[in-house]
Amino acid sequence: MTPPHDLLLLDNADVQALLTHDDTLRCVRHAFEAHSNRSGRTFPLVRESLGGQTVFGIKSGDIAADQALGLKVAGFWPANRALGKDAHQATILLMDPATGRPLGLFDGNHVTSMRTGAAGGIGIQQLARPDSRRLCLFGSGVQARIQLDYALRVCPSLTQVDYVTAQGQPSPVLEELFSPRCSITHAPDADTAVARADIVVTATPSRQPLFSRAAVRPGTHINAVGADTKGKRELPEGLLEQALLVVDDIAQARQLGESQWAPDCALQEIGTLLPDTGWQRPAEAITVFDMTGIALQDLTVAQSLYTLAGAHGRGRRLAWP
Missing domain, CATH: 3.30.1780.10 (ornithine cyclodeaminase, domain 1)
Known part of the structure; x- marks a missing residue:
């Protein structure tokens, strides 16, 4: 030392x-x-x-x-x-x-980048269905890439990735990086990509919803990464109220995360699910991990x-x- x-x-x-x-x-x-x-x-x-x-x-x-x-x-x-x-x-x-x-x-x-990617990986390990095969990724930048990297590491059953970009154009860099590890395809329509997905990862700086509530199927898990400041938002209105909502820190998520848009929702911290408590994911639940990042x-x-x-x-x- x-x-x-x-x-x-x-x-x-x-x-x-x-x-x-x-x-x-x-x-x-x-x-x-x-x-x-x-x-x-x-x-x-x-x-x-x-x-x-x-x-x-x-x-x-x-x-x-x-x-x-x-x-x-x-x-x-x-x-x-x-x-x-x-x-x-x-x-x-x-x-x-x-x-x-x-x-x-x-x-x-x-x-x-790494610790946020690892947090997303833990969210998938604890909250996504273990047989998840298809992931929908919003974003193509540094954080979107590290989130996808960890998702593929912790969930070997994932074989198909659909990604959505803000400009609506494919990302050759993203495809080149991940095509050796999965089948990765640009998705021109966000709702269609979400409706097909077992796991959705949102890693954008958006201040408005990226997809509609109706597109999310029962059993879907969502890692919400982008909302880390007041006013940011990636998820549609009404989704959090119908989801099992897990956060890294309750007070911070209500202030900065997706949870700022649903102040009356019950929140559970991811750390309470990590020890051997016997907690099991309800099969048909929509789960959301609202990630704001803690010190x-x-x-x-x-x-x-x-x-x-x-x-x-x-x-x-x-x-x-």
Whole structure:
């Protein structure tokens, strides 16, 4: 382990070299369990507009039993695209809870993508029918790709993917990435694709419903990824009231997630379904996992990266007096 008087720096290349899909799944599962059994805490969220579509946010928390404390500063800067840079920006600070000293400063972009993909994978493992064969994907960007990646990893029965794009045009990049792993087809009509699907994944920045309520069949599972800010919405009116609605954090989902549009719906946290409770999915239920992303996901992954970097000699260490 890096001594407390050193500050470990991990750039994007270091994070990508160290972080595996399996490690991320393990970390995110632990984060959800710690959050729901209250051995971990999430502190008040900061998410503020800086004008236009630019958003600045801070997510922080701790898990005392793991001696884990830290925060992620992240947001959305759309003007970055014109500069050839990623519009999503994130940086993670891992701290020593005993002294308050910084232990590590990590690029958070890849962590955010991976931990969100892993959360979607856990949602599918716990809430989708195990014999699911067809998935409908909304979006073709970075988060849509990582969601599909994890879905195919955790649900081997998936063989067919229909994807819907905002422009209504096929994505050759998406098809090239995933055609070796599944049969993937562009779907020009959203409702038709949803009606055929066992699993629906929405990973867009939309502020209006992407499909109609009537298109969703009994037994369908939906991972709602895109709504993470007030005003965002991907699911149609009336769906949540008829679904078994699961979230990562109840208060945050009501504030920022799809659940902001259904304030009277009963919510259940995904962490309560992970231990061996004997819970089983009702076969004909429509299930929705409303994903807003919690600080403990970033924190557990950051701790794992800190340990892995020490074991593999990755990153730079700076004296931090």
